[in-house]
Amino acid sequence: xxxxxxxxxxxxxxxxxxxxxxxxxxxxxxxxxxxxxxxxxxxxxxxxxxxxxxxxxxxxxxxxxxxxxxxxxxxxxxxxxxxxxxxxxxxxxxxxxxxxxxxxxxxxxxxxxxxxxxxxxxxxxxxxxxxxxxxxxxxxxxxxxxxxxxxxxxxxxxxxxxxxxxxxxxxxxxxxxxxxxxxxxxxxxxxxxxxxxxxxxxxxxxxxxxxxxxxxxxxxxxxxxxxxxxxxxxxxxxxxxxxxxxxxxxxxxxxxxxxxxxxxxxxxxxxxxxxxxxxxxxxxxxxxxxxxxxxxxxxxxxxxxxxxxxxxxxxxxxxxxxxxxxxxxxxxxxxxxxxxxxxxxxxxxxxxxxx
Numbered sequence: 363x364x365x366x367x368x369x370x371x372x373x374x375x376x377x378x379x380x381x382x383x384x385x386x387x388x389x390x391x392x393x394x395x396x397x398x399x400x401x402x403x404x405x406x407x408x409x410x411x412x413x414x415x416x417x418x419x420x421x422x423x424x425x426x427x428x429x430x431x432x433x434x435x436x437x438x439x440x441x442x443x444x445x446x447x448x449x450x451x452x453x454x455x456x457x458x459x460x461x462x463x464x465x466x467x468x469x470x471x472x473x474x475x476x477x478x479x480x481x482x483x484x485x486x487x488x489x490x491x492x493x494x495x496x497x498x499x500x501x502x503x504x505x506x507x508x509x510x511x512x513x514x515x516x517x518x519x520x521x522x523x524x525x526x527x528x529x530x531x532x533x534x535x536x537x538x539x540x541x542x543x544x545x546x547x548x549x550x551x552x553x554x555x556x557x558x559x560x561x562x563x564x565x566x567x568x569x570x571x572x573x574x575x576x577x578x579x580x581x582x583x584x585x586x587x588x589x590x591x592x593x594x595x596x597x598x599x600x601x602x603x604x605x606x607x608x609x610x611x612x613x614x615x616x617x618x619x620x621x622x623x624x625x626x627x628x629x630x631x632x633x634x635x636x637x638x639x640x641x642x643x644x645x646x647x648x649x650x651x652x653x654x655x656x657x658x659x660x661x662x663x664x665x666x667x668x669x670x671x672x673x674x675x676x677x678x679x680x681x682x683x684x685x686x687x688x689x690x691x692x693x694x695x696x697x698x699x700x701x702x703x704x705x706x707x708x709x710x711x712x713x714x715x716x717x
Contacts, residue, residue: 375402386442401439405451412579423576426452434489438526468577517611529600546587551611
C-alpha cells in the first residue's frame with residue numbers, strides 16, 4: 363500500500379501504555395521516504411504500580427502528569443527517525459477514574475507539549491526513560507510489538523534490553539541514573555548493569571523512591587525494591603541504546619533452589635505476571651507436564667515483578683531521591699508430541715522462553 367501511494371502517514375502505538383522501543387529505523391526502510399512516520403505518546407509509561415505514602419494509595423502512573431516522562435518518551439522517537447509525534451489519551455490524567463488527584467495535585471502537563479517534536483528543544487533537559495510491560499489492566503495485545511519485560515534472571519544469567527534515546531550535548535550538566543526494580547525479598551543477590559558496552563557496574567544504591575515523582579505517586583510499592591546505578595551521560599547514543607543486567611549470584615542447584623535463587627528484574631516502569639502454562643487455553647494436566655515444568659509450577663503461578671529506569675537529572679545526583687523498573691520470563695519445555703489431542707504443545711514448540 364505504501365509503494366502504491368495509498369498511505370500518507372502511519373502512527374505507531376501500543377494500547378494505552380506508551381512505546382519505548384519501536385524500530386522506526388526499520389519502518390523507514392520498509393515504508394520508504396514518501397510516507398510520514400509519527401511516534402505516538404500514550405498516557406501510561408508502563409503498568410508498574412507506584413505508591414503515595416501521604417494517602418497510602420497505590421496505582422499505575424500517568425505519563426502526561428510528568429514533564430520528564432514526556433521529554434524522555436518524546437526524545438526517543440525523532441532520535442530514531444520519526445517525522446513527528448502524536449499524543450493520545452492524555453485526557454485520562456484529568457479524570458478521577460484514572461487519577462485520584464485529578465484537578466488537585468496532578469494534571470496533564472499540556473504546556474510541555476509545545477516544541478516536543480523537536481530534539482533541539484529537548485537536549486540538555488531532565489528526561490525519564492522506561493520500557494513497556496507485557497501485561498495490562500484491560501486487554502492482552504497479541505498484535506503489538508513484543509514488550510521486553512518483565513524477565514527472570516537465574517544465578518549467573520544476564521539479559522540485554524534496548525531502547526531509543528537522544529544523545530546529550532557535550533558538557534551537559536546532567537546526571538544519568540539507571541534504576542533497577544526487583545521483587546523484594548531477603549537475600550537478594552548482587553545485581554549489576556552495563557550501559558552501551560561499559561564494564562559491569564555492581565555499585566548500587568538501594569532506594570524506595572521513584573526516579574521522578576509522577577503525581578500523585580512518589581515511591582515504590584512495598585513489595586518492590588529499587589537500586590540506583592550512576593552512569594555517564596556522555597555514553598548515551600543517538601537512537602538505540604543497550605542495557606545489560608547481571609545476576610551476580612553463583613548459587614546453582616536443584617530446580618526448586620534455582621527458583622529460590624532467581625531474581626525478577628524490571629526495567630523502565632514495568633510489571634508482569636507469570637501464569638500457569640496453558641495448552642489451547644486450558645492448564646495442561648499434571649501428567650502431561652515434563653518434570654522441569656512441574657518443578658517450576660510455583661514460579662509459574664506467582665506474580666513476579668521488577669523494573670529498570672534511566673533518568674537524567676539536572677545538577678548533583680541525590681541517591682536518596684530516585685526510582686523505577688524491569689521484567690521477567692520463564693523457561694518452558696513443550697509437552698511431548700502426542701500427549702495433547704488439542705494441539706501438542708505448551709504455548710508453542712521446542713525449548714523456548716515465554717515472555
